[in-house]
Amino acid sequence: xxxxxxxxxxxxxxxxxxxxxxxxxxxxxxxxxxxxxxxxxxxxxxxxxxxxxxxxxxxxxxxxxxxxxxxxxxxxxxxxxxxxxxxxxxxxxxxxxxxxxxxxxxxxxxxxxxxxxxxxxxxxxxxxxxxxxxxxxxxxxxxxxxxxxxxxxxxxxxxxxxxxxxxxxxxxxxxxxxxxxxxxxxxxxxxxxxxxxxxxxxxxxxxxxxxxxxxxxxxxxxxxxxxxxxxxxxxxxxxxxxxxxxxxxxxxxxxxxxxxxxxxxxxxxxxxxxxxxxxxxxxxxxxxxxxxxxxxxxxxxxxxxxxxxxxxxxxxxxxxxxxxxxxxxxxxxxxxxxxxxxxxxxxxxxxxxxxxxxxxxxxxxxxxxxxxxxxxxxxxxxxxxxxxxxxxxxxxxxxxxxxxxxxxxxxxxxxxxxxxxxxxxxxxx
Numbered sequence: 262x263x264x265x266x267x268x269x270x271x272x273x274x275x276x277x278x279x280x281x282x283x284x285x286x287x288x289x290x291x292x293x294x295x296x297x298x299x300x301x302x303x304x305x306x307x308x309x310x311x312x313x314x315x316x317x318x319x320x321x322x323x324x325x326x327x328x329x330x331x332x333x334x335x336x337x338x339x340x341x342x343x344x345x346x347x348x349x350x351x352x353x354x355x356x357x358x359x360x361x362x363x364x365x366x367x368x369x370x371x372x373x374x375x376x377x378x379x380x381x382x383x384x385x386x387x388x389x390x391x392x393x394x395x396x397x398x399x400x401x402x403x404x405x406x407x408x409x410x411x412x413x414x415x416x417x418x419x420x421x422x423x424x425x426x427x428x429x430x431x432x433x434x435x436x437x438x439x440x441x442x443x444x445x446x447x448x449x450x451x452x453x454x455x456x457x458x459x460x461x462x463x464x465x466x467x468x469x470x471x472x473x474x475x476x477x478x479x480x481x482x483x484x485x486x487x488x489x490x491x492x493x494x495x496x497x498x499x500x501x502x503x504x505x506x507x508x509x510x511x512x513x514x515x516x517x518x519x520x521x522x523x524x525x526x527x528x529x530x531x532x533x534x535x536x537x538x539x540x541x542x543x544x545x546x547x548x549x550x551x552x553x554x555x556x557x558x559x560x561x562x563x564x565x566x567x568x569x570x571x572x573x574x575x576x577x578x579x580x581x582x583x584x585x586x587x588x589x590x591x592x593x594x595x596x597x598x599x600x601x602x603x604x605x606x607x608x609x610x611x612x613x614x615x616x617x618x619x620x621x622x623x624x625x626x627x628x629x630x631x632x633x634x635x636x637x638x639x640x641x642x643x644x645x646x647x648x649x650x651x652x653x654x655x656x657x658x659x660x661x662x663x664x665x666x667x668x669x670x671x672x673x674x675x676x677x678x679x680x681x682x683x684x685x686x687x688x689x690x
Contacts, residue, residue, distance in 0.1 A: 304653040305646060307604045307638035313587050314635070323499070327490040327508065327555070329567040335454055336476035337362060340444065344369075350478070352461055356452040362478055365448040370441050377438045384431045391420045391427075456482040457565065486563055488520065488555040490571045497551050500525050505574040506555055510567070519574060520557040527551055584618065585629045592617070592627060593642050601633065602640040610640065610650040 339345060346366040350356060395417050402413035459479040467474050488508055492500055502522055510516040555571060557563065592615065593600050603613035618628030633639070638654065640646065 304651045305602075305610055305640045307640045307652045307654060309635075310585070310587065310633060310637045310639060311635040313591065313639070314585055323496055324509075324570045324572045325490045325492050325496075325553075327488045327569045327571045329486050329563050329565055329569065330489050331456065331481035331565060332487045333454065333456075333482035334459075335456070335480045335482070337450065337453075337478040337480065338474075339477045340365070343444070345477075346448075348461070348463070350458050350461075352458050354458045355456070356458060356480065357455050358452055360452045362450050362452055364450070365444075367445055367448050370445045370448075374438060374441045374445065377434050377441065381431055381434045381438070384427045384434070388424050388427050391424045395420050452480060454480060454482050456480040459566070481565055486557055486560045486565065487523075488557060488569060488571065490553045490555060491550050492525070492553055494549045494551065497525065497527060497553075499573070500553055507572050507574045508555065508557065509570045509572070511570060516562065518557050518559065518563065520555040523554050523556045525551065525553040585633065585635065586621065586626045587629060587633075587639075589620075589625045589627055591639055591641065595627075602642060602646050603633065604638040604640075604652045608652050609648075610646060610652060611648055613637075613639075 344366045346364045348363045350362050356362070398413055398417050398420075402410060402417075405413060457480065459481045460476075462475045462477050465474070500522055502524060504522045506520055506522060508518040508520055563569075587601075589595065591601055593602070593612075595617070598614065599617050600612045600614050602610055605611045613632055615632035616630040618630040620627055638652065640652070
C-alpha cells in the first residue's frame with residue numbers, strides 16, 4: 262500500500278510539473294511571437310552614412326557655354342555707299358581714343374560734290390532767266406490791248422511757279438551737298454575708345470545664322486572682363502541677377518573662377534544679338550537661347566576670347582573636402598554630448614557618441630572626427646526612437662489604393678506600383 266501511495270504521488274507531481282512547464286512554454290512562445298510581430302512593424306529605417314555624406318555621389322549641375330569679353334565692345338561699320346581706301350590697323354592691335362583706324366576713298370565724293378555744285382548753279386541761272394523774261398512780259402503787258410492782258414498774266418504766273426520749283430530743287434541739292442561735304446570731312450575713321458582690335462571683316466562677311474552683315478571692325482575696351490554666357494529658354498528662369506556662379510576653363514576643369522550674374526538678357530534671343538553658342542550638354546538645339554553676363558571676382562588668368570563653362574555655385578566644390586561630413590539634422594545634442602542614432606552589430610538602435618569637427622554654415626553640415634564611419638548606418642532623429650529598437654534598411658510605406666497616382670518626377674505622374682513590389686529598397690505593403 263505504501264509503495265502504491267508513493268507511486269501515485271510521483272505521478273501527480275510529474276503531471277503538475279508538466280502542466281506548469283507547458284504553460285511556461287506557451288507563455289514564452291506567445292511573448293516571443295508578439296514581440297517579433299510588433300518589432301517588425303516598429304523597425305526603424307537606417308541609411309548608409311556613405312550615402313548621406315555624398316561620398317559616392319557625383320554631382321554635376323547644369324553647365325552653360327561662355328566666352329570672356331570686355332565690359333564694353335564697339336562695332337565700327339562702313340557707311341552705306343562708301344569704300345575703304347586704307348586700313349591702318351590689324352587684329353590684336355591696341356588702339357587709343359582718336360587713333361585712325363581706316364580712311365575712305367574720296368574721289369567719288371569729290372566728283373559728286375562738283376556735279377551738285379554745277380546743278381545748283383544751273384538752277385540759279387534758270388531763275389535769273391525767268392526773272393528777265395518776267396520783266397520783259399510785264400513791259401509788253403503795259404502797252405498791250407485789253408484782249409491780251411489775260412495771256413500775259415498767265416505767262417508771268419507760269420514763270421513764277423517755275424521759279425518756286427527751281428528754288429525747291431536748289432534747297433534739295435544744297436542738302437545733298439552738305440551731306441557729301443560731311444562725308445568728305447569724315448573720311449578718316451578714328452577709334453572711339455581705348456581697346457584692342459578683336460576682329461576685322463575685310464571680306465564683307467555676314468553672320469551665317471542671321472544673314473546680318475558683321476561689323477567691319479570690333480574693338481574691345483581694355484580693363485575689367487565680363488563673361489557672356491548662353492542659356493536655353495528651358496533654363497533661362499533658373500538664372501537671375503545676384504546668383505553666384507563657378508566658371509571653369511574648358512581646357513582645364515581644375516582652373517576655376519567665381520563670379521556673380523549681373524544681367525540676364527531675355528529681351529532678345531542670340532540670333533537677334535548676332536551671336537551663336539550652344540547650351541552645354543543640351544538636347545534642345547531648337548530652343549531659343551539668350552545671353553547672360555557674369556562679373557568675375559578675380560580676372561587673373563583669364564584672357565579675352567577664352568571659352569569657358571558656367572554653372573551655378575551650389576557649394577559642391579566644398580563638398581570635395583577631406584573628412585566625413587553629415588548634415589546637422591542627423592546630430593543630437595550638438596552643443597553638449599553629441600550623438601547619432603546608429604545601428605549596432607545586432608541590428609538594433611543605439612546612441613552613438615560622436616566627436617564633431619568643423620561646422621560648414623554654408624551647407625549646414627558637421628565634420629565627424631570620430632565615432633562614425635562610412636560603413637555605418639544611422640536613422641533620422643525622432644522622439645519615438647528608443648535604444649534597442651530594431652532597424653531595417655528597407656523603407657516601408659503603406660500600399661496605396663488601386664488606381665492612385667504617385668509623382669514620378671519631372672512633372673509626370675504614374676500609377677502606384679503593384680502590391681509587394683520592391684524597388685530600390687522601398688517596399689510597398
